[in-house]
Amino acid sequence: MTVLLSESKARCLENRKLLARSRLLIARSRRLLSPSFEISGSSDENLRRTIRTRLATGSLFPVDGKVFAGKGTGKLCSICGMPIPQGDIEHEVVGPTTVFAHWDCYSIWRQESDELARTPQQSRQHSVKTPTPLHIEREDGAGINPPTTEYAVSFGGSTDRVGTVLLGRPQGLDALVLLLRGLGMAHGEIVTACQALTEQPHYVIPDVSLTPAVLRRFRL
Numbered sequence: 440m441t442v443l444l445s446e447s448k449a450r451c452l453e454n455r456k457l458l459a460r461s462r463l464l465i466a467r468s469r470r471l472l473s474p475s476f477e478i479s480g481s482s483d484e485n486l487r488r489t490i491r492t493r494l495a496t497g498s499l500f501p502v503d504g505k506v507f508a509g510k511g512t513g514k515l516c517s518i519c520g521m522p523i524p525q526g527d528i529e530h531e532v533v534g535p536t537t538v539f540a541h542w543d544c545y546s547i548w549r550q551e552s553d554e555l556a557r558t559p560q561q562s563r564q565h566s567v568k569t570p571t572p573l574h575i576e577r578e579d580g581a582g583i584n585p586p587t588t589e590y591a592v593s594f595g596g597s598t599d600r601v602g603t604v605l606l607g608r609p610q611g612l613d614a615l616v617l618l619l620r621g622l623g624m625a626h627g628e629i630v631t632a633c634q635a636l637t638e639q640p641h642y643v644i645p646d647v648s649l650t651p652a653v654l655r656r657f658r659l
């Protein structure tokens with residue numbers, strides 16, 4: 440029995456080492472993918488940051504204490520994506536869906552969920568959304584027909600237009616409306632923009648909040 444126990448302890452250690460190594464590899468590949476990613480910082484910090492981002496963008500639900508702890512059965516952890524080995528404690532978390540998490544992963548998830556609950560809605564939206572000006576332009580001239588001409592939609596930068604990113608070149612006002620809807624803009628704002636663009640070649644919406652989901656869709 441003692442032999443078995445120490446053997447499983449050793450395996451558990453081995454698994455933990457493997458887990459730590461995978462986390463390190465995941466963190467490293469994330470850094471490679473994102474040059475702005477902080478070079479320093481442990482894999483736990485990276486995991487925490489990922490959890491925080493996922494909670495903020497809504498791709499992970501906050502935990503509110505509905506959890507069952509049991510023996511690991513090899514299920515995949517929803518936080519780090521690694522299997523939860525038999526020697527580990529598996530947390531079964533009940534939310535909009537039922538997911539599983541490692542002890543360590545769950546504890547960070549719980550901490551970040553508590554932190555999120557403490558953050559007032561106002562500042563949370565600030566950190567999630569990026570207010571930026573949106574520019575809509577078209578060619579100007581006698582032969583230009585505003586309902587059918589090509590528009591250029593770009594966002595970012597300031598008044599000097601440095602750092603703007605082209606989001607698309609919709610052909611005609613209908614296509615422009617579709618693009619603006621895709622950006623999550625309100626109906627009223629779109630109508631105002633279209634009206635303005637039938638009379639002028641350049642229209643700026645000074646403060647557009649693009650959600651992380653929208654930014655991802657446009658690969659920004």
Ligand SMILES: [Zn+2]
Nearest residue numbers: 516519541544
């Ligand atoms: Zn995990």
